[in-house]
Amino acid sequence: ETGVTQSPTHLIKTRGQQVTLRCSSQSGHNTVSWYQQALGQGPQFIFQYYREEENGRGNFPPRFSGLQFPNYSSELNVNALELDDSALYLCASSLPRQGNYGYTFGSGTRLTVV
């Protein structure tokens, strides 16, 4: 079975630009979550998608938005990039309502905003 795959692995953007990050969930997993991990810190929950709808959101502004597609893959979009958005963005998937048994994480996308 395939794990969680994220693309691209690295990205450099200029302040004010927009970025789209992509995630393919593990086979059979229809719940996808996104996390932001700043250097030297633990991940922070951005939002979660289940059945193509957002069903949980952390303390992030509306310029962070997402989508989930019928094949359970997902996108994270960030508008009006700020320098503080530089971080590792992690996607995680799980079976529905099985998050309490653990999520499977991708290797992440390293975003640098200059």
Add this chain to the structure above:
Amino acid sequence: GDSVTQMEGPVTLSEEAFLTINCTYTATGYPSLFWYVQYPGEGLQLLLKATKADDKGSNKGFEATYRKETTSFHLEKGSVQVSDSAVYFCALIQRSNYQLIWGAGTKLIIKP
């Protein structure tokens, strides 16, 4: 709100030493508890988990016991190896929203 507190690192040990990384949590209800590991340049891997009080999670020689009375989930290993060098994260999840709450991480350095 819910929170997780881990001992600060880095923790530096010699190979074959005994490892303990402390983790305590604050949460309502009965969360599930996890240890994740992050090797340099990689994403997060689930190391072990416990879903109810007194459960012991174990994997690759690592163990942690869900202690509700002390709200703790300390990670232990009897004999560490250089390959165990990584950052270890303690986390909890609430069944109500399935959002993971993370500790800040503890960097572990094992010297040969």
